[in-house]
Amino acid sequence: MSLHGKRIVFTGTLSMTRKEATKLASEAGALVTGSISKSTDIIVAESDAASTAKVLTAKAFGTEIWSEKDFSKALLKAKPKAKAKAKAKGRSPKAKAVPAVKSQHLFLDHAKNKEFDKVMKLVKENAGYVNAQPAGRWTALHQAAEAGDKKVVKFLLEHKADVALQTNDGQKPIDVAKASVKDLLKVPGKRKAAAAGLDKSTDSDCRLHLFEPMSATELAEKQGGWFAGDNEAFCEEGVQHLHMKTAPAEAKSIAQDLQKAVKGAYMPAGESDCAPMVIVISNAGEFTASDAILKALAVLEDVDGEMLHTKVMFADCDFGEMDNFCNTYGDEDEEEEEEDEHTKKLKKATKIMAKSLTDCFHLNFEDGIICAPQVWGGWTEDQKHIVGILGMRVWT
Incomplete structure (x- = not known):
């Protein structure tokens, strides 16, 4: 027994x-x-x-x-x-202390001068910069929105930039935004409308493509049975994911390369392991990566009082600097031959993502969600579609 x-x-x-x-x-x-x-x-x-x-x-x-x-x-x-190492994988670093006021002003000067590479670098080093607003100045999100820089707006939103912050004259980022990024700044409201059944899906909505199409609930079960609280539900019922053959050509090509690389592999999943599943999320360009993933996977917003959309952890990844996108496979007592076989496949997938995708990331959920999906991936060159590897993790 x-x-x-x-x-x-x-x-x-x-x-x-x-x-x-x-x-x-x-x-x-x-x-x-x-x-x-x-x-x-x-x-x-x-x-x-x-x-x-x-x-x-x-x-x-x-x-x-x-x-x-x-x-x-x-x-x-x-x-x-003991699984302390596995449990620690994928956690986003906690934000450091809020920078000194002088440093905040220097940060916002970079944003004002449209030196967004420096802005993103500083936010990656210390998340305390993202909503810095000394003396009621324009935040970095105000500046990126005013410049119409979709990439930077997405980056700041992923790092918890507050769309509701106002300047001394009462302006929010959306009030100064160019038309090309206004929809991004409305995403939280759109998501609530969709959850209430007020936002009807269209053919241009972001959709999930799989090599083995199935429903959202079937996918959750296949990937370990995602659940939160005492409720089995994690994804909306009645949502059918699409076949990979219907994915946009550029994204599909990358996905096919990834599929060949990870076929037969297993990867760590916190206190278990799972088979990697290659995914494409099409028409994601008007969303942040995390919003697009939540929408495409049909993740419910509220499960037994767990507000799942607020439990997401998002971290930028430079797969070019990583040997293996999900760290090494297996436990210490696994046979060396088996570990090498799986690790080799995962390393190959890491190189493909580093070469073929931009603005790569790792999406996970907070520890309180016992069994949940994880996604490692990035954007296609045109910033319209997401390609990645879907896994799961069990943490208790």
């Missing part, structure tokens, strides 16, 4: 919380998912869940059904493995 390497689902009311049960199972080497499938090994169900759809499905699949007592016995036999 071992949990190591098993896919496990919890249902019904346990004596411990779902989060506690998930933490214990993950420490014992199991992969906890939110819904049952043919690949599920164990379902832990108490008497109040004996006739639920999950248990009936488990019986139909021939899945092993445990009581909480069985689960507790398995935990006693388990040898939890």
Whole structure:
């Protein structure tokens, strides 16, 4: 009766919380998912869940059904493995202290002079600069919006620039923005309208393309069963992702190269591992990368009180300076041959992204979201489409 390497689902009311049960199972080497499938090994169900759809499905699949007592016995036999290094992967560095006022003025002088390379460099070094506004000056976002520089506006928004900050004369960034970037500054409002059903999709909306098309909920299940709180839902139902053959030509070509590189590979996923999945998000140019990914994956905004769209962590990546986009594969006790095989594939993918994409990034979710997607990728040269690798991670 071992949990190591098993896919496990919890249902019904346990004596411990779902989060506690998930933490214990993950420490014992199991992969906890939110819904049952043919690949599920164990379902832990108490008497109040004996006739639920999950248990009936488990019986139909021939899945092993445990009581909480069985689960507790398995935990006693388990040898939890420390995963501190894996858990630390992908976390964005915490913002440093707010810079001194003199430094803020120098930063805004760079923005005023349209020296945006210096602006972005300083923000990367210290996120405290992004909303600097000493003496009510124009923020860096005001300056980038006024210049109509879409790349810089996107960069600042990804780094939490505040679209609502006003100058001494009451102007927000959108008030001084060129028409080409005004939609970017409206994105948060658009997203809320879409969630309320007020914003109808069109053929020009950003869409997710896969080599194996499936629905948003099927994708979440295939990638480990993303979930938040005690709710299984993570993605909107009824959303169908598109086939890669319908992706824009430039993005599709890069995706095909990546697909060849990572075929058969596995990569670390926090306290588990997963197969990398190559994706294209088309027509993303009017969104920031994080907004485009949330929209394309059909991630729900509110799940059991967890405001998922506010839990995103976004970090810039220079894949040209990285050996492996997701660090090394596997645990210390994996055989050297297997580790080399997977790492070689991931390194090749890293080189492709470094060569073919611009403004590369890593998107993740905060630790409180137990099982969630991760995306490593970047923009096509025309800044219209995103190409990347979708994975997942389990953290408890």
